[in-house]
Amino acid sequence: MSRTVPVPQGLPMERDAGPFDPPRDLTRLREARPVSPLLFPDGHEGWLVTGYEAVRRLMADTRFSSRQDIGVLHVPYETPGMPVATEPSPQVPGLFIAMDPPDHTRLRRRLTGAFTVKRMKMLEEHIHDIVERQLDAMARLAPPVDLVKEFALPVPSLVICEMLGVPYEDRETFQVNSAKFLVKDQPLDEKMAAYGALTTYLAELVTRKRATPGEDILSDLARQDDLTVEELTGIAFLLLLAGHETTANMLALGTFALLEHPGQLAELRAHPELLPGAVEELMRYLSVADIFYRYATEDIELGGETIGKGSTVVVSLLAANRDPLRFDNPDTLDVRRTARGHLSFGHGVHQCLGQQLARIEMRAGFDGLLRRFPTLELALPADEVRLRTDMNIYGVHELPVTWTEAAR
Numbered sequence: 001m002s003r004t005v006p007v008p009q010g011l012p013m014e015r016d017a018g019p020f021d022p023p024r025d026l027t028r029l030r031e032a033r034p035v036s037p038l039l040f041p042d043g044h045e046g047w048l049v050t051g052y053e054a055v056r057r058l059m060a061d062t063r064f065s066s067r068q069d070i071g072v073l074h075v076p077y078e079t080p081g082m083p084v085a086t087e088p089s090p091q092v093p094g095l096f097i098a099m100d101p102p103d104h105t106r107l108r109r110r111l112t113g114a115f116t117v118k119r120m121k122m123l124e125e126h127i128h129d130i131v132e133r134q135l136d137a138m139a140r141l142a143p144p145v146d147l148v149k150e151f152a153l154p155v156p157s158l159v160i161c162e163m164l165g166v167p168y169e170d171r172e173t174f175q176v177n178s179a180k181f182l183v184k185d186q187p188l189d190e191k192m193a194a195y196g197a198l199t200t201y202l203a204e205l206v207t208r209k210r211a212t213p214g215e216d217i218l219s220d221l222a223r224q225d226d227l228t229v230e231e232l233t234g235i236a237f238l239l240l241l242a243g244h245e246t247t248a249n250m251l252a253l254g255t256f257a258l259l260e261h262p263g264q265l266a267e268l269r270a271h272p273e274l275l276p277g278a279v280e281e282l283m284r285y286l287s288v289a290d291i292f293y294r295y296a297t298e299d300i301e302l303g304g305e306t307i308g309k310g311s312t313v314v315v316s317l318l319a320a321n322r323d324p325l326r327f328d329n330p331d332t333l334d335v336r337r338t339a340r341g342h343l344s345f346g347h348g349v350h351q352c353l354g355q356q357l358a359r360i361e362m363r364a365g366f367d368g369l370l371r372r373f374p375t376l377e378l379a380l381p382a383d384e385v386r387l388r389t390d391m392n393i394y395g396v397h398e399l400p401v402t403w404t405e406a407a408r
C-alpha cells in the first residue's frame, strides 16, 4: 500500500464519476490509504476513513466520540462544511445522535420499544395504505410530475408525522426548515433561523402533549416526567428530520438509479421477490447519508495508523460500501447481490434506530411505484436531473417523471 498519496485538503465531494458513484479522489484515497490524514479548510489536521473494515471498526468503538457528529444534522454552531474545534461539541439536549454513552443510552433506550421489528410489522399494512393513496393521487395527475414532491417526500413524512403525532398540515414548517437546515454551506444565521423555527414549533407541540397526551411516540415520551421540554424537543427534532429526509432521498434517488439501469429494473419487475434484497443493494450502492464525524478521545490505532487524541475523524459510508475488499464489483448495481453487511445504516451504538421502518417504507414504496407505473420513465435527460450535491443528505432535488399508463 502506497503512503505517497497527497493529504487531501478538505473532503473530496465533487461527483465527477457520475451521479451514483463516489468522487474519484475518494476512491483513489481508499485504495491508497483507507485511513488517511485530512487537512480541514481552516488548516487543522484530522483524518478521513474510507475503507470498509476501518469504518466498521471505528463505528463500533465508542472511544471515537459522537459529540462531533454533525454529519446528518449539522447542529447550529459555526460549521462551514467542517468542524473547526478539536474539542467535543457542546451537547444539544435530546439530540442523542451526537451524544456518547451513558447520555446516549439513557435517551435511546426510551425509544427502542417504539421501533422494534415487531412494532414495525404491525405498521406494515398501514404504510402500504399510505403508499397506495399517494400513488392514487399521483396517477390522477397529468404527467410529467415531480416524483419527489408527489411521492418520495410525502410517504415518509406522512408516516413519521403519524407515528410522532405531528400534524401533517404543519409540514411546511418542518419540510422547508429541515431542507434549509441540511444545506451544506448555509450561512450560520440562516441555519440558526431554520433551527429556531423548527425547535420553537416542536417545543410548543411537546408542551401541548405533556398537558394533554395522545396516542403517539412524542406523547409517550412527554408522559415521562424526568425528560425536560428541551430534551423532548431535541428528540422530536432528531426523529422528525432523520425520519423523513433520508428515506425520501432513497426513494427518489433509488428510482433514478433503477431507471438508469434498465436491465436491473426489468429483473426486479420480473421477480418482485427480489425486492427486499434490492432495497439493501440500493442502500449500499447509493449511501445517501454518507458523511459522519467522530472525535478521538484517546490515541487509537486504526488500519495501521495512529489517530491522535483530540483528532476529528470523518467517515465516508459511501466509500466504505464501495470497497472491493468487502463487495465484489462494488461499483455495479446488482439487485441479486447479498448486500447485507452494508454500512448505510451505520454500525455500533448509533446504528440507525429507524432502520426497520425505513426498510418497510422502501419496500412498500418501490413495490407500489413499479407495479402501478409499469411505463415509468424520466421526463428529461438524465444529466439534467438536479443532484443534491449541496446537501448533507444526497439525492435529487426533483425527479421529473412521465408514464403512458398507470395501473390500479
Ligand code: HEM
Residues within 6 Å of the ligand: 059, 066, 069, 096, 097, 098, 108, 238, 239, 240, 242, 243, 244, 246, 247, 250, 288, 289, 292, 343, 344, 345, 346, 347, 349, 350, 351, 352, 353, 354, 355, 357, 358
Ligand atoms: C441514525 C441512516 C432512516 C432515525 C442513523 C445513522 C445512519 C442512518 C447512517 C448512524 C449515525 C451515526 O452513527 O452517527 C439512515 C438512512 C435511512 C434512515 C440511510 C433511510 C433510508 C431513518 C428513519 C428514522 C431514523 C426512518 C426514523 C425515526 C434515526 C435515529 C438515529 C439514526 C434516531 C440516531 C441513533 C442513535 O444515535 O442512537 N441513521 N437512517 N432513521 N437514524 Fe437513521
